[in-house]
Amino acid sequence: MSTQPQDSTPPAAYRYHRLRAASQRFQCQFEALETAQQREVERLAERTWALESRVLRTPEARDTVISERRLTEACTEVRRRYADEAEFVADLARNGLDVATLRLALQRELIFDAVMMRVGARAAPVTAEAVRAFYDAHPAQFTTPERRTVRHILITINADYPENSREAARARIEQLAAELQAQPDSFGTLAQRHSECPTALEAGQLGTLPRGRLYPELDAALFALPAGAISGVLESELGFHLLWCERIEPARVVTFEQAASHIRERLEASQQQAAQKDWLARL
Numbered sequence: 001m002s003t004q005p006q007d008s009t010p011p012a013a014y015r016y017h018r019l020r021a022a023s024q025r026f027q028c029q030f031e032a033l034e035t036a037q038q039r040e041v042e043r044l045a046e047r048t049w050a051l052e053s054r055v056l057r058t059p060e061a062r063d064t065v066i067s068e069r070r071l072t073e074a075c076t077e078v079r080r081r082y083a084d085e086a087e088f089v090a091d092l093a094r095n096g097l098d099v100a101t102l103r104l105a106l107q108r109e110l111i112f113d114a115v116m117m118r119v120g121a122r123a124a125p126v127t128a129e130a131v132r133a134f135y136d137a138h139p140a141q142f143t144t145p146e147r148r149t150v151r152h153i154l155i156t157i158n159a160d161y162p163e164n165s166r167e168a169a170r171a172r173i174e175q176l177a178a179e180l181q182a183q184p185d186s187f188g189t190l191a192q193r194h195s196e197c198p199t200a201l202e203a204g205q206l207g208t209l210p211r212g213r214l215y216p217e218l219d220a221a222l223f224a225l226p227a228g229a230i231s232g233v234l235e236s237e238l239g240f241h242l243l244w245c246e247r248i249e250p251a252r253v254v255t256f257e258q259a260a261s262h263i264r265e266r267l268e269a270s271q272q273q274a275a276q277k278d279w280l281a282r283l
Contacts (some may be wrong), residue, residue, distance in 0.1 A: 013052070017045040017104030023081075031094060052112045054283050060118060065079060066110045075099070075105045110216065110282040119279045120272030131263045135256050142254040145211065149247040150222055151187055151204035156239035164196075164239075173233050173240040180230050187230065187244045196239070210247065218243060221267045 007152055009208025021044040022030040033041060055061055059213070082088040092098055097105070135142065143254055155173045199205055206214075211223055213237040225231060225245040232249040234241045 002123060012101035012109050014045060014049045014068050015096045015106050015113070016102065016109075017049040018042065019054070019091075019097070019138055020044045021048070029091065029094065031192040050279070052108055055115055055280075058115065058283065060115045061111050062113045064118075065112050065240075066114070068108055070110060074110060075103055078102065078106070116276055120276050122273040122279075123268070123271040125270065126264050126267045130176060130267060131260055132256065133269060134263050135212075142259050144254070146223070146251040147208045147249040148222055148225075149208040149243050149249075150206045151191060151244045151246065152186070152197065152199065152206055152218075153195040153196070153204055153242045154239055155164055155189045155241075156196045162182050169240055173242065177242055179231055184230055184244075185227075204244070208247075 018041060020029055020031055021041045022033060025041060025044060026033060030038060030041060032212050033197070079088050082091065089099070094103060153173070153176060155169045155176075156164055157169050158209075159166075163170060172194070176194060180187060181189065188203030192200055194200075195204055198203070209222075211219060213219070214222060217234055217236050218241060219229045221234050222243050222245055225243070227245060227248045229245055231241075231243040231245075234243065
């Protein structure tokens with residue numbers, strides 16, 4: 001069942017939720033959305049408006065006071081999203097709001113947020129044992145894999161062009177390989193001049209990569225190279241390649257001491273969210 005007010009003039013709180021949902025979901029004004037998008041925004045607004053209304057009827061909400069200063073700051077934050085005051089006022093009007101009703105809607109929103117923070121703070125504290133258990137149970141999350149900084153040169157195979165026939169492409173890449181044997185430091189310059197990959201504009205730079213980012217043939221060759229070495233001629237479905245392994249970053253394990261504070265924050269946030277969900281379910 002729809003929770004949106006059924007009269008032709010829904011309250012300001014709901015109109016604000018609709019404005020907010022359109023902005024957050026589609027970064028657009030409600031009137032500019034397609035019909036299906038408007039329906040989605042309406043559904044989002046109905047849910048958040050109903051939830052907020054329910055929370056504001058609780059004893060926790062009745063005991064919560066928002067200062068005029070905080071309310072003014074919130075209104076100013078909304079105003080900053082617009083180019084000027086005229087655009088701000090006009091958009092409010094399009095959504096059935098004015099500055100006074102916006103302040104009322106923001107007051108509700110701030111009370112809702114304050115209540116949820118208070119409820120979340122009731123969660124049981126995270127123990128040192130729980131932090132350690134999480135670290136031990138998720139080793140992959142605390143390991144940075146080996147990565148390699150690599151450049152490449154590509155000569156493509158394309159039978160439609162004589163210079164890119166398989167034989168001609170192979171001869172061209174082998175000539176480049178011979179030049180690199182004599183002058184390895186010229187790899188970037190040769191990539192700029194001869195590589196048929198867009199990375200030629202960056203002197204062949206592919207970046208710093210973990211395993212599995214390149215074609216299997218290239219990946220295996222790259223991770224077999226020592227730092228500073230240039231591969232032999234390699235072939236992929238794109239054509240022929242030369243790889244230069246510029247630098248190796250060894251795999252690194254984040255120690256428990258390094259990770260503990262981050263784990264605690266994650267577990268605290270999770271427990272606070274669980275406390276909030278339980279509280280909302282009991283309303």
